[in-house]
Amino acid sequence: MISAKENRRLTDVTRGAAAGFVLRSYWQPAALTEELTPECPIVPVTLLGEELVLFRTEDGGYGLLGRHCPHRGADLCFARRENGGLRCTFHGWLFDAEGRCLEQPAEPADSRFHEKLKHKAYPCQARNGIVFAYLGDGDPPPLPEHDCLEAPDSHTFAFKGLWECNWLQALEVGIDPAHASFLHRFFEDENPEDSYGKQFRSGAAGTEVPLTKILREYDRPKISTEDTDYGFRLVTTREIGDDTVHYRITNLVFPNAIAIPMSDEMTITQWHVPIDNRNCYWYSIFTSFGEAVDRELMRAQRLQEHTLPEYRPLKNKSNNYGFDLDEQRRKTYTGMGMDINVHDQWAVESLGPIQDRTQEHLGQSDIGIKRYRRLLKKAIEAESTEGLPFRPATGRRLNMRGPVAIDVLGSASDGECWKRQDLTRRKHTGWAKDPWQEDRWQKELPGAD
Ligand code: FES
Ligand SMILES: [Fe+2]
Numbered sequence: 001m002i003s004a005k006e007n008r009r010l011t012d013v014t015r016g017a018a019a020g021f022v023l024r025s026y027w028q029p030a031a032l033t034e035e036l037t038p039e040c041p042i043v044p045v046t047l048l049g050e051e052l053v054l055f056r057t058e059d060g061g062y063g064l065l066g067r068h069c070p071h072r073g074a075d076l077c078f079a080r081r082e083n084g085g086l087r088c089t090f091h092g093w094l095f096d097a098e099g100r101c102l103e104q105p106a107e108p109a110d111s112r113f114h115e116k117l118k119h120k121a122y123p124c125q126a127r128n129g130i131v132f133a134y135l136g137d138g139d140p141p142p143l144p145e146h147d148c149l150e151a152p153d154s155h156t157f158a159f160k161g162l163w164e165c166n167w168l169q170a171l172e173v174g175i176d177p178a179h180a181s182f183l184h185r186f187f188e189d190e191n192p193e194d195s196y197g198k199q200f201r202s203g204a205a206g207t208e209v210p211l212t213k214i215l216r217e218y219d220r221p222k223i224s225t226e227d228t229d230y231g232f233r234l235v236t237t238r239e240i241g242d243d244t245v246h247y248r249i250t251n252l253v254f255p256n257a258i259a260i261p262m263s264d265e266m267t268i269t270q271w272h273v274p275i276d277n278r279n280c281y282w283y284s285i286f287t288s289f290g291e292a293v294d295r296e297l298m299r300a301q302r303l304q305e306h307t308l309p310e311y312r313p314l315k316n317k318s319n320n321y322g323f324d325l326d327e328q329r330r331k332t333y334t335g336m337g338m339d340i341n342v343h344d345q346w347a348v349e350s351l352g353p354i355q356d357r358t359q360e361h362l363g364q365s366d367i368g369i370k371r372y373r374r375l376l377k378k379a380i381e382a383e384s385t386e387g388l389p390f391r392p393a394t395g396r397r398l399n400m401r402g403p404v405a406i407d408v409l410g411s412a413s414d415g416e417c418w419k420r421q422d423l424t425r426r427k428h429t430g431w432a433k434d435p436w437q438e439d440r441w442q443k444e445l446p447g448a449d
Contacts, residue, residue, distance in 0.1 A: 002373070007357045010376055011168045013274045014049040018380040019168075021136075022255050023048060025385050027143055029271050029283035030054055030064060030133035032158055033126050035309070042086070043309075044077045048135060049276045053077050054124070057084045063097030064133050066120030070101075095119050128285055129158025138385055141393030144230065144400035146253070147432055148269040148285035154292040155431075159302050160283045162312045163345050166354040167256060167280040170272040173344050174258035175368035177236040177250060181219035183347055184340045185333035186212045197286075197298045199262050199340050211407060214238060214246050221248075225371050229399040230254060230390055232375075234368050243411050247418045251403040252372055254390040255379065259405045265290035265425070267405040278353040281311065282341075289425045289432060305339055313345055321346045402435035 002010075013020040030045050031054050042055040044067060051067040053076045069076055069088040076095075079086035085096035087103075093114075094103040099121030101114040123140055124133045127149050134140035143149055148156060163170050173179065184200055189210040200211050218238035226233045231254035238246040251259040257271040270284045286293060306313055315322040321336045328335025336342050362370060375389065382388045392398050410417030419436065426432040 001360055001362070002357045004356075004358050007354075009380065010373060011166050011354050012277055013167065014277065019376065020048055022376065022379045022388065023274065024134075024136040025388055025391060026136070026255055027125075027132040027134050027140065028256075029130045029160070029273050029281070030124065031131045032160055032283070033129050033131055034158075036062075036131075041081060042077055042079065046275045047133065048274050050120075050135070052120075052122070053079070053086070054131065054133075055079075055081060055086060057081075057097055059084065061097065062124040062126060062131050064122045064124050065095060065097070065099060069093060070117060070119050071104075095121075097121065128153055128156040130283055130285065136385065139393065141391050144253075144392065145433060146230075146259070146269060146400060147267065147289075147402060148259075148287045150431060150433065151287045151429075152292075152431060155288045155429075157286045157293045157295045157298045158284065159286075159299070160281045160311050161302075161306055161341060161345070162275075162279065162281055162310055163348055164279050164317065164353070165349045165351065166277055167272045167274040169348045169351050169355045170280050170282065171256055171258070172369050172372070173348050174260065174270060174272070175234060175250070175252050175372055176366065177223055177234055177248060177368070178219075178221060178365040179347070181215045181221070182333055183343045185216050186338070187216070187331055187333075189213050195263065196294065197301045198338075199268070209240075209409065214240060218246070221365075223365060223367050225367055228403065230403060232368075232371060233403065239412065240409075243413070245410060245412045247406075247408045247410060247415075249404055249406050249408075249418050249422075251405060252368065252375075253403065254375060259403045261405045261407045262286060264407075266293075289429050305341065313342060315339075315342045316345070317349055399435065401433045404435060 009018050011019065013023050028047065030047055031043060035043050036056050042053060045052045045054045052064055053067045054062060054064050057063050063085065065076060065086060067076055069090065071091060071093050074088050074090035076086050076088060079088050082094060085094060087094045092105040093101060095101055099119040101117040101119065104114045107113055122133045122135050124131050127143060189212045200215065218240050221236045221238050224235050226235065231252040234250045236248040240246050253259055257269060259267060259269045262268045265288050267287050268284050270282050273281050273283055275281060286298065315336065321342055324335045334343050334346065336346055379388050385391065390398065392400060404422045406418050406422050408418040408421045426434060
């Protein structure tokens with residue numbers, strides 16, 4: 001339980017607000033690359049409460065400008081793409097991707113008024129299906145070397161979905177490992193061969209036991225957290241027999257992402273990105289440590305659940321998330337179908353547009369949520385980008401590799417079995433870097449802190 005004032009401080013991401021400063025100090029997903037096509041090269045983007053326009057430049061890059069023209073406020077989503085920038089269709093002012101005003105054709109020919117103008121502009125870079133933007137002050141940090149960003153394009157698939165609630169409650173469901181035994185409970189296990197592209201269906205690495213069975217039958221996990229250079233790791237264990245433990249390794253990637261296992265071969269890195277204080281998008285990169293992903297199939301699966309262009313889930317509050325009482329009795333815990341994204345969406349939206357945390361009662365199983373809020377408070381109190389935790393550009397050497405996200409069945413006395421299992425699959429990829437080697441390098445390097 002926290003005070004109303006503290007709740008506002010942690011959830012408000014508008015420009016000038018404390019949490020808004022923190023989120024702006026890291027690269028944030030602004031759009032999927034698939035949203036910008038030759039037929040649609042300019043799209044509106046609302047990010048952290050700011051109305052923006054994202055466009056492809058003629059040289060294949062991206063520009064992100066304030067949506068409203070600084071002359072009289074016309075909508076630049078209807079601009080013409082010219083000279084690597086946008087020309088407003090109201091009076092023809094031309095802006096480049098850095099926000100410089102290059103031309104004001106209706107002004108006197110010798111006017112230098114345009115030189116005094118600087119329109120809002122943010123740097124962007126695209127990686128593995130997502131256009132990332134940096135809305136912070138100063139130079140952006142480098143993109144971290146996380147698996148989802150290092151993997152070849154062929155081994156990743158990116159998608160997004162709209163949730164109508166504040167970003168913090170959306171993130172907090174991802175660092176709450178206990179909920180999976182209830183919210184995502186299936187009363188029957190699926191044939192793992194039908195599980196491609198679905199979460200919680202295939203077994204833990206090195207076993208045939210379906211994860212749905214483990215989650216269903218062992219609902220009182222032990223959860224611990226460990227500090228890392230990118231945030232923290234959650235180690236969730238379920239004792240499922242004589243000396244057999246299910247280890248589930250998930251991660252909080254500061255400030256607003258999680259990295260979790262999806263199947264034996266795949267992981268999901270998911271950012272919870274504020275549109276404004278009452279709406280957010282989850283952006284996910286699915287990363288395969290095995291074969292190249294079947295992107296067509298994965299996209300088709302998700303388009304069965306979402307409508308474009310908003311990526312709004314078909315099941316939502318307006319239709320009770322497809323709730324079916326008979327299904328709840330016989331098939332799933334929620335009665336809201338087999339897609340776990342819908343379960344999570346119901347859970348986080350049902351807390352209200354901005355959860356009232358003055359009324360909650362956190363238990364021991366909420367250790368991840370408590371830890372995250374302490375981190376966010378620490379970051380808010382840092383007040384400058386130099387003082388922020390987990391930001392490579394601050395000069396501190398940070399191990400931003402991995403993170404390891406995996407499900408493994410192993411011995412109770414072998415608490416590191418998941419590291420070995422992860423290293424084995426990493427070696428087979430040819431591209432995945434060894435996060436532990438980097439860790440050793442960092443510790444051994446003189447001057448590293
Ligand atoms: S409003 Fe854009 S040029 Fe006048
Ligand atoms: Fe969930």
